[in-house]
Amino acid sequence: MEKLSERINKLAVSETLAMSQKSRDLRSKGINVINLSVGEPDFHTPDFVKEAAKKAIDDNITFYSPVPGFPDLLEAVSKKLLRENGLTYAPEQIVVSNGAKHALANVLLALIDRDDEVIVPAPYWVSYVELVKLAEGKNVVIETSIESDFKITPKQLADAITPRTKALLLCSPSNPTGSVYTRNELAALAEVVAGHPNLYVISDEIYEHINFVGKHESIAQFEAIRDRVIIINGVSKGYAMTGWRIGYSATPLWLAKACSKLQGQVTSGASSIAQKASTAAINSDLSYPRMMCEAFIKRRDLVIERLRRIPGFKINVPQGAFYAFPEISALFGKKHGDGVINNAADLAMYLLNTAHVAMVPGGAFGAPNYIRLSYAASESQLIEALDRIEKAVAELK
Ligand code: PMP
Ligand code: GLU
Numbered sequence: 001m002e003k004l005s006e007r008i009n010k011l012a013v014s015e016t017l018a019m020s021q022k023s024r025d026l027r028s029k030g031i032n033v034i035n036l037s038v039g040e041p042d043f044h045t046p047d048f049v050k051e052a053a054k055k056a057i058d059d060n061i062t063f064y065s066p067v068p069g070f071p072d073l074l075e076a077v078s079k080k081l082l083r084e085n086g087l088t089y090a091p092e093q094i095v096v097s098n099g100a101k102h103a104l105a106n107v108l109l110a111l112i113d114r115d116d117e118v119i120v121p122a123p124y125w126v127s128y129v130e131l132v133k134l135a136e137g138k139n140v141v142i143e144t145s146i147e148s149d150f151k152i153t154p155k156q157l158a159d160a161i162t163p164r165t166k167a168l169l170l171c172s173p174s175n176p177t178g179s180v181y182t183r184n185e186l187a188a189l190a191e192v193v194a195g196h197p198n199l200y201v202i203s204d205e206i207y208e209h210i211n212f213v214g215k216h217e218s219i220a221q222f223e224a225i226r227d228r229v230i231i232i233n234g235v236s237k238g239y240a241m242t243g244w245r246i247g248y249s250a251t252p253l254w255l256a257k258a259c260s261k262l263q264g265q266v267t268s269g270a271s272s273i274a275q276k277a278s279t280a281a282i283n284s285d286l287s288y289p290r291m292m293c294e295a296f297i298k299r300r301d302l303v304i305e306r307l308r309r310i311p312g313f314k315i316n317v318p319q320g321a322f323y324a325f326p327e328i329s330a331l332f333g334k335k336h337g338d339g340v341i342n343n344a345a346d347l348a349m350y351l352l353n354t355a356h357v358a359m360v361p362g363g364a365f366g367a368p369n370y371i372r373l374s375y376a377a378s379e380s381q382l383i384e385a386l387d388r389i390e391k392a393v394a395e396l397k
Pocket of ligand 2: 014016017037038039040101125126127175
């Protein structure tokens, strides 16, 4: 008899990846779907990175790498953290994994015991709560809304902490909201964390290079909590390398050792070729990420201006990443033919089937009144998509 584990039965399918698959399925039937669901840069990996990968193949860098990563990559990450972020993490404190998602999974599985509480501000990235569940931890969700620019306050954080709280999961710039915490806001949160010596902060900084308001600020900069901040980052977003699958954690040494032990049993070191490519990316200057960031800011302006004009869409101005996250509850109850829009999932399906534009319903991010649109697409595609969305929404009665 087919019987899966309780662990896997409790796990939800990744909605971002599922929506992307739905749009691929429709495309394979010849339908011209514009996919604004999955979040990945539409740029190509820079040529110098591809060259480094080709060289690695020609140099026969084709054997297992050390589990936490090649020493030159660990060194590159350590230097990057100092150069770009002013943070000191020794190479031994870095573990390179198969994407930031894997780095996060390692950290949560190594840190969280059954029923340990993890504070997750909503809207959150889809995989956070599922990975906490996989680690048998308990998600403690702090609600935010468009009115507070989707940011938690120090009071909300303090109120959510209990003797069982093990970690706070923070994402800035944020997926799915695009919000960016300021230095002062992070300082105020760090002050609360400082008062709880058993609390760790897992800081997902994967969108650090896609920031429209200036310098990236990490919560790891605050001395009082420095040795309790775990950084998750990688090359997927900043260097247009989603398919290469390289991410990393920077953690206290004892946790890095634990992540390495876990990874040694589950996946071994990440792809040797992709590691060499990532070393070239991380050692380079920031001209490629800056070029992408400039393109994203233009697209953000275009998308926000158009979404604002659509009745029923309420939108803030994202300050980083490449997502718009409008509130769409004003459309609930509206009808199309025999169908009714009762929630964001209905709206996403209506827009996919009628306008052939794929987006992700907010429920997946713990925000059921919202819908996420990734603007990591060309301007012409975005304009076409927004024309279609506007028309389809106007047809709702
Ligand atoms: N964190 C956030 C907030 C993300 O949006 C993503 C993108 N999927 C990841 C982590 C994981 O990135 P990676 O491709 O490196 O696994
Ligand atoms: N970060 C992207 C997103 O949220 C990639 C998809 C994923 O890894 O879930 O769409």
